[in-house]
Amino acid sequence: MSIIKPRTMPGTMELLPRQQVVHQRFLDTIRQGFERFGFQQIETPAIEMRDVLLTKSGGDTEKQVYFVQSTGSLAQGQDPKLALRFDLTVPLARYVAQHEHELAFPFRRYQIQRVYRGESAQRGRFREFYQCDIDVVGKDSLGLTADAEIPAVIAHVFTALGIGSFTIHVSNRKILRGLLAAHGIDSEEQRAAILREVDKLDKRGRGRVEETLRTGDFGLDDAALAVLMDTIALRGDRAATTEKLRELDVEDPTFREGLDELDAVLGALDDLGVDPERFCANLAIARGLDYYTGTVYETLLDDHPEVGSVCSGGRYEDLASFYTKSKLPGVGISIGLTRLFDQLSALGVLDENAHGSTRVLVTEMDASLAEHGRRCASMLRAAGINTELHTEGQKLAKQFKYATKAGIRYAVILGENEVENGTAMLKDLDAGSQQEVALDELAATIDAAD
RNA sequence: GUGGAUAUAGCUCAGUUGGUUAGAGCACCGGAUUGUGGUUCCGGGGGUCGCCGGUUCAAGUCCGGUUAUCCACCCCA
Structure with a gap:
């Protein structure tokens, strides 16, 4: 049987667990920032109806759209009626028009989801990537303060991300x-x-x-x-x-x-x-997209201008004209998280050795003492500490190696001596140090450590 | 969509004017007397040299085609 080479489609970003931790921190920070400014989350389906997504506006974008079709429909020779969203603004327009009478206006929503574009892959250009959008949509009118709130959120979020100085143009x-x-x-x-x-x-x-x-x-x-x-x-x-x-x-x-x-x-x-x-004001910021009608934004990293815009948006006078006769002006912005993360990662400014979400590995010294490990793990978990129980009965050295590679900082050793003393050996794999701690103080000791 | 470059191990790449069983570093696995890893030392697995055809006694190396990838343009996050 021939082996199929494991690979992903070009233009996708896939992370190892320890990088995923950092990515998740980015997502959490962005979400918290958005919520701090009073935006509420929505999610929309990755797949939209083709005619909804491809309003006649899309000349250039249409070439980059992925169509979706079931095998049955394909076999019958039908045209695809579904398509993957290529941004979050068009789905927002559809959403607002569809739920207009149930939403409170001005509608402030944030949306953090992946979008899809049939790009030819290049550094910084993805076929599947995260967009983190905020928009304010008014009914009939929307005051200019909203245009200032948008960059205010972004300034807050980018500061919180701690990725160096940046400028919103x-x-x-x-x-x-x-x-x-x-x-x-x-x-x-x-x-x-x-x-x-x-x-x-x-x-x-x-x-x-x-x-x-x-x-x-x-x-x-x-x-x-x-x-x-x-x-x-x-x-x-x-x-x-x-x-x-x-x-x-x-x-x-x-x-x-x-x-x-x-x-x-x-x-x-x-x-x-x-x-x-x-x-700053920058009159050269024009934005190619023609649906922007007023204010426009672009965000650049001061230390890495070559990365290009990592967050851009603007004001559009009538968001949902394809879906409703109501006039719904809006203003919004989108963080291209995948590009941002990928570029920062390539520049080596991210912590590639971040600890994972697991804090402690309870090692197994000897099969005859395994029950002590199980009880210890249970106790630590009850105390709110993310704990993995090693169950493979390997040599200690291998268990430490495993923990290091998996990004687990602390190891608990329960051998004959410890069991006799009613203690546990707590080893800090980063520092290379260890201390013997009474079992009933173990959770508190781990909690108090960095 | 237009133009350019590249294609050898999981990754980054060497491979001399064509010449025997195709190499290195990193990564991976194992060992260095069994309660201590990330250092060091030793050993090991892994490649139909992108694919098809041609030239030749002989092709990873030369030629043609094809596919894929990357870079630039276009456009964008």
Whole structure:
């Protein structure tokens, strides 16, 4: 019988138990942060109805969708009617439209689940990955404070994750759209193409972007290009950006609206007590996705800018227009946890030798003394200590080796001497030290250890 | 989807101008007199050299095809 090579689909992330512990800490921290800011959890099915998921909006995304089909349906030659979700925003829109009358608005939800995209695999690009989303969805209207709450949560969460300093870049799409409109570029397609180019400013540098915009068919005259390049170079705090923008004195109403909104959001962030070091205005943040209509965000790690955006989102004026006639504006953001975790792991900044969830291994010295081990394990478990009972009767050395590899820090040894004395030997495998402890003090001793 | 590179052990890779039974490090398993691991020493298992075909006395090595992977672009978390 031939052996099938064990392997996973490229673009998936699978962890060993000790890495999984660290990943779980990330999930826990993110969840707690979201809940701290008053967001409530929902989950939606990984599989959605095809027609629900693939509203006619999806041009580029549609090529990356995994269809799902039963073998029976396939055998009958039918087209797949199901598909895997490629983000959490579209399912949210469906969810809100479907349950509109049972939800309290503004609806603040968080959702931490895996999504699927048919990407060609590359570092930092996954086919299955976690998104950690928060969104606020209003009914008919949604105030601008929500646009400030979103980065406030993210600042809180990323600080709590303890992965180094980061900056949330904030902009407002109306500013550039208005600016372009003021220069006579009002084709939505043309504007989108220009914004996509603008988005590459950090990656390619000002020179190349300017060159592309000048030579390509973007409909920009020299004056427009000059103003645009000056505008997207603006970056910094409220004073350094919004005041300069006002000085441009652009007459377009959309431009003014975007400017006022950005100003208000930056001000609200101050009120919310967000560390001014953790966010900035950056007019080059445009976001390729065209469903964002106002505020947009991108989060970069200051020490590892090459990782790219690990958390981005924005405001959309009408979330669920494909599913309901109600007007449901929203604002939200998504942490790309899998990419973030994978990149941090590759950079070696994660603790790869974290202890697992098991704190103690009760070893077995001799089969004739096994009952003492069982009682000891039971006692430790009753005291709330995560305890594994070794049952394989190997040499002590092997049992220690096992514990080390499994990320268990403490070993309890119950040999003849200990049983006679009514004690247990407690060994700290990290420190290499051990102490004999009375059995009835064992749980307390372990509890008190680091 | 477009372009480029690579394909040898579980992982990272060596393999000289084609030449006998294909190597190293790490990992894994076992041992160094049986109540102490993560260090050291010794030993061991594991590869139809991605797949198909061609050239040759002889192919891991050269040629063609194919598949897969990786990188860049596109797009994104």
